Amino acid sequence: MSDLTHLSLADARDALTSKKISAVELTKAHLSAIESARILNCFITETPELALKQAAASDERIAGGQAGPLEGLPLGVKDLYCTNGVRTTAASRILDDFTPTYESTVSGNLIRDGAVTLGKLNLDEFAMGSSNETSAFGPVISPWKRKGDPGAKIVPGGSSGGSSAAVAAHLCLGATATDTGGSIRQPAAFTGTVGVKPTYGRCSRWGIVAFASSLDQAGPIARTVRDAAILLRSMAGHDPKDTTSVDAPVPDYEKAIGASVKGRRIGVPKEYRLDGLSAEIAGLWDQGVQWLKDAGAEIVEISLPHTKYALPTYYIIAPAEASSNLARYDGVRYGLREPGRDITDMYEKTRAKGFGPEVRRRIMIGTYVLSAGYYDAYYVRAQKVRSLIKRDFDEAFAAGVDAVLTPATPSTAFAQGEQGSTDPVEMYLNDVFTVTVNMAGLPGISVPGGLAANGLPLGLQLIGRPFDEETLFSLASAIERAAPNFDFPQPWWR
Ligand SMILES: NC(=O)C[C@H](N)C(=O)O
Numbered sequence: 001m002s003d004l005t006h007l008s009l010a011d012a013r014d015a016l017t018s019k020k021i022s023a024v025e026l027t028k029a030h031l032s033a034i035e036s037a038r039i040l041n042c043f044i045t046e047t048p049e050l051a052l053k054q055a056a057a058s059d060e061r062i063a064g065g066q067a068g069p070l071e072g073l074p075l076g077v078k079d080l081y082c083t084n085g086v087r088t089t090a091a092s093r094i095l096d097d098f099t100p101t102y103e104s105t106v107s108g109n110l111i112r113d114g115a116v117t118l119g120k121l122n123l124d125e126f127a128m129g130s131s132n133e134t135s136a137f138g139p140v141i142s143p144w145k146r147k148g149d150p151g152a153k154i155v156p157g158g159s160s161g162g163s164s165a166a167v168a169a170h171l172c173l174g175a176t177a178t179d180t181g182g183s184i185r186q187p188a189a190f191t192g193t194v195g196v197k198p199t200y201g202r203c204s205r206w207g208i209v210a211f212a213s214s215l216d217q218a219g220p221i222a223r224t225v226r227d228a229a230i231l232l233r234s235m236a237g238h239d240p241k242d243t244t245s246v247d248a249p250v251p252d253y254e255k256a257i258g259a260s261v262k263g264r265r266i267g268v269p270k271e272y273r274l275d276g277l278s279a280e281i282a283g284l285w286d287q288g289v290q291w292l293k294d295a296g297a298e299i300v301e302i303s304l305p306h307t308k309y310a311l312p313t314y315y316i317i318a319p320a321e322a323s324s325n326l327a328r329y330d331g332v333r334y335g336l337r338e339p340g341r342d343i344t345d346m347y348e349k350t351r352a353k354g355f356g357p358e359v360r361r362r363i364m365i366g367t368y369v370l371s372a373g374y375y376d377a378y379y380v381r382a383q384k385v386r387s388l389i390k391r392d393f394d395e396a397f398a399a400g401v402d403a404v405l406t407p408a409t410p411s412t413a414f415a416q417g418e419q420g421s422t423d424p425v426e427m428y429l430n431d432v433f434t435v436t437v438n439m440a441g442l443p444g445i446s447v448p449g450g451l452a453a454n455g456l457p458l459g460l461q462l463i464g465r466p467f468d469e470e471t472l473f474s475l476a477s478a479i480e481r482a483a484p485n486f487d488f489p490q491p492w493w494r
Contacts, residue, residue: 003029003170004021004025004026004029004030005029005030005033005170005171006170007026007173008173008223008224008226008227009073009173009174009222009223009224009226009227009230009231010224010226010227010230010254012026012072012073012173013069013070013071013073013230016058016062016067016071016072016073017062017067017071019062022055022059022072023054023055023056023058023059023062023071023072023073023116024052024055024056024059026055026072026073026074026116027051027052027054027055027072027074027116027118028052030051030074030118030171030172030173031046031048031051031052031118033169033170033171034046034118034119034166034171034172036491036493036494037169037171037491037493037494039141039493040140040141040142040143040165040166040169040493041122041137041138041139041140041141041162042076042121042122042140042162042165042166042169042171043076043118043119043120043121043122043162043166043171044079044089044091044119044120044121044122044135044137044162045079045086045087045089045119045120046118046119047086047117047118047119047120048118048119050086050117051074051116051117051118051119054111054115054116054117055072055074055116058071058072058114058116059072061114067114068112068113068114069113069114069230069233069234070110070113070114070115070230070231070234071113071114072114072116073114073115073116073173073174074115074116074117074118074172074173075110075115075116075117075118075172075173075174075175075176075231076117076118076119076120076121076162076163076166076167076171076172076174076175076176077107077110077117077119077120077121077175077176078120078121078123078160078162078163078175078176078177078178079091079120079121079122079123079162080123080126080127080178080208080209080211081104081106081107081120081176081178081207081208081209081218082100082102082103082104082107082207082208082209083100083103083104083107083117083120084100084101084102084103085099085100085101086099086100086119086120087099087120088100088120088209089120089136089137090123090125090126090127090209091122091123091124091125091126091134091135091136091137092125092126092136092354092355092356092359093136093336093353093354093355093356094329094334094335094336094350094351094354094355095209095329095334095335095336096334096335096336096354097335098334098335100207102207103207104204104206104207104208105203105204105206105207105239105241105242106176106203106204106207106208106218106235107176107207108207109234109235109236109237110176110231110234110235112234113234115234118171118172121160121162121163121166121175122135122137122138122140122161122162123135123158123159123160123161123162123163123183124158124159124161124183124358125355125356125358125359126209126211126322126326126359127158127159127160127178127180127183127209127211127216128159128211128322128358128359128362129158129159129358129427130157130158130159130182130183130186130419130420130427130428130430130431131155131156131157131158131161131414131416131419131420131427131430132155132156132157132158132159132161132162132165132187133155133158133416133417133420134158134356134357134358134359135161136356139153139155139161139416140155140156140161140162140165141153141154141155141156141165141416141493142154142155142156142157142161142164142165142168142190142191142413143165143168143169143191143488143489143491143492143493144168144190144191144192144413144455144456144457144489145455145489145492146415146454146455146456147453147454147455149415152415152416153415153416154413154414154415154416154456155190155413155414155415155416156168156187156190156191156413157186157187157188157189157190157191157409157413157430158183158186158187159178159180159183159187160175160177160178160179160183160184160187160195160221161187162175163175163176163177163184163187163221164177164187164188164190164191164193164195164221165187165191167191167193167221167222167223168191168192168193168223168488168489169488169489169491169493170488170491173222173223173227174220174221174222174223174227174228174231175220175221175222176218176219176220176221176231176235177195177218177219177220177221178208178211178216178217178218178219179195179197179216179217179219179434179438179444180211180212180215180216180217180318180438181215181314181318181431181434181435181438182430182431182433182434182435182438184196184197184219184220184221184446185197185408185434185437185444185445185446185459185461186408186409186430186431186434186446187221188221188408188446188459189408189409189446189448189457189458189459189461190409190412190413190456190457190459191413191457192448192451192457192486192488193221193222193223193448194221194222194223194224194225194227194228194445194446194447194448194476194480195219195220195221195228195445195446196219196220196228196232196443196444196445196446196469196472197217197219197434197437197438197443197444197445198217198218198219198232198235198236198443198469199217199246199441199442199443199464199466199467199468199469200214200215200217200244200438200441200442201244201245201246201441202217202232202236202245202246202250202443202467202469203217203218203219203235203236203237203245204218204237204238204239204241204242204245205217205218205242205244205245206239206241206242206245210321210325211318211321211322211325212317212318212319212320212321212322212325213244213321213325214317214321215314215317215318215321215438215439217438218235219232219235220232220235223488224480225257225445225447225473225476225477225480226254226257226477228445228473229253229254229256229257229473230253230254232253232469233250233251233252233253233254236250237250246467248467251469251470253469253470253473255470256470256471256473256474256477257473257474257477258474258477258481259470259474259477260296260474261292261295261296261297261474261475261478262295262296262297263296263297263298264292264296264297264298264402264403264471264474264475265297265298265300265400265401265402266289266292266297266298266299266300266401266402266403266404266405266475267300267301267302267396267401267403267404267405268285268289268299268300268301268302268404268405268406269301269302269303269304269307269396269404269406270301270302270303271303271304271305271307271308272285272304272307272406272407272433274410274432277407277410278410278411280452280453280458281407281409281410281411281458284407284449284450284458284460285405285406285407285460287449287450288405288449288460288479289405291478291479291482291483292405292475292478292479294482295478295481295482297475297478300401302396302399302401302404303392304389304392304393304396304404304436305392306385306388306389306391306392307389307392307436309385309388309389310389310432310435310436310439311428311429311431311432311435312382313382313385313386313389313439314431314435314438314439315365315428316365316369316378316379316382317379317382317383317386317439318362318366319362319363319365319366319369320366320369320370320379320382321366322359322362322363322366323362323363323364323365323366323367323370324366324370326355326359326363329350329351329354329355330347330350330351331346331347331349331350331351331354335354336350336353336354337350338350338352338353338354358424361424369382386439389436389439389440390439390440390441392440393436393440393442393463397465402464402465402468402471403462403463403464403465403468403471403472403475404462404463404464405460405461405462405463405475406433406460406461406463407433407458407459407460407461408433408434408446408458408459408460408461409430409433409434409459410429410430410432410433411430412452412454412456412457412458413456413457433461434461436463437461437463441466442463442464442465442466443463443464443465443466443467443468443469443472444461444462444463444464444472445461445462445464445469445472445473445476446459446460446461447459447460447461447462447476447479447480447483448460448480448483448486449479449483450483450484450486451484451486457486460479462475462476462479
């Protein structure tokens with residue numbers, strides 16, 4: 001077989017189980033792809049020895065007829081997941097050389113099912129950002145190029161930018177990611193990949209560095225809808241160590257691929273047709289509607305009246321939770337410590353040195369909205385609006401809508417430095433279509449819809465009923481079949 005990194009995860013699985021290729025061979029092909037793509041800065045930590053050891057064990061299990069569902073498949077892990085014996089940074093200096101003595105439940109589930117782990121993927125610091133430019137380990141460069149602009153360094157989206165870029169550049173067959181306000185779906189849309197944000201509670205958050213605990217959710221990024229379905233099945237499941245994880249059976253999501261969508265009711269929310277929405281994004285959305293119609297779905301216009309409050313509400317709740325979660329980085333319990341005159345001075349120096357500007361901004365906003373005198377005006381009010389946003393969706397689903405279709409992002413990927421350098425709100429606007437899903441705890445998927453005139457990928461988003469990821473997989477696979485084919489970028493980085 002020619003280039004093993006160009007197999008889909010599903011095809012690689014089949015080639016491994018039928019012994020056409022070995023896990024060691026497949027792993028070596030990915031390790032050498034990673035080595036020749038360092039300029040993209042996708043990985044913070046590479047773990048080639050560990051990967052080869054896991055691959056050899058996989059080959060033995062395959063030979064012994066004991067292959068797990070992901071046996072021998074090389075994956076990347078977002079560096080927000082704690083990994084036993086492997087440095088975990090959250091792309092922050094504050095964690096320094098923190099090396100967990102335990103494995104996050106979700107990455108542990110992948111390893112249990114036979115996956116090979118290639119290393120830890122870059123991200124925005126503590127997952128705060130939409131372009132991977134806030135990482136203390138430097139930005140990730142997307143493998144994609146804007147037409148006629150070879151010098152521009154295109155961002156892979158964020159915060160899971162290492163995951164999306166590595167998958168798009170064929171450095172791994174799939175990757176883990178996390179989504180608090182769009183961090184799986186937006187980078188997937190920017191890189192022509194598929195990203196799934198499962199229902200809140202579908203995957204365990206145990207062992208994943210916390211950002212905003214009521215919004216955070218783990219999920220996969222992959223090159224096809226089928227591959228994402230295979231990964232989610234292994235990642236999901238109840239975990240007694242996370243009291244918010246739900247004890248519900250995990251379906252075989254792969255069975256939803258190619259399933260008929262005839263008669264499924266798709267809601268198109270009029271509030272997402274923002275003033276100033278670009279003609280290209282509006283066109284993509286109309287196209288998506290047509291593809292689902294052609295596949296037999298029924299389209300209904302719906303109203304989600306509180307949509308316009310979602311972004312400001314998210315940027316109160318998420319920083320509030322972050323300011324509380326990040327209080328633990330005090331120079332005593334984890335990583336970095338800057339000596340000071342007394343304990344307060346040590347705290348201040350450690351936190352000033354350890355956190356980057358975006359993380360500091362969020363901690364300050366969060367502390368402000370939680371402080372006496374402002375708590376009711378901001379935090380409590382934001383929680384009330386959050387309930388209204390959730391109720392909008394509840395009502396749409398109660399009226400018989402099976403899923404909601406929207407664009408994933410308001411634009412294609414931009415170049416480094418082009419957004420948010422003077423005004424952080426410009427960066428926050430990237431999340432305008434994605435944050436509602438986290439606020440309501442719903443599942444969402446981003447699926448490619450083809451390429452824009454500038455040559456960069458476009459993504460459509462489907463939002464589903466709680467714990468109905470299956471419907472999203474079947475609808476997304478219908479879009480995947482209908483959308484124009486595109487090739488991932490040729491490896492200019494080698
Ligand atoms: N973490 C996320 O889901 C990304 C979002 N853009 C944020 O900065 O909060």
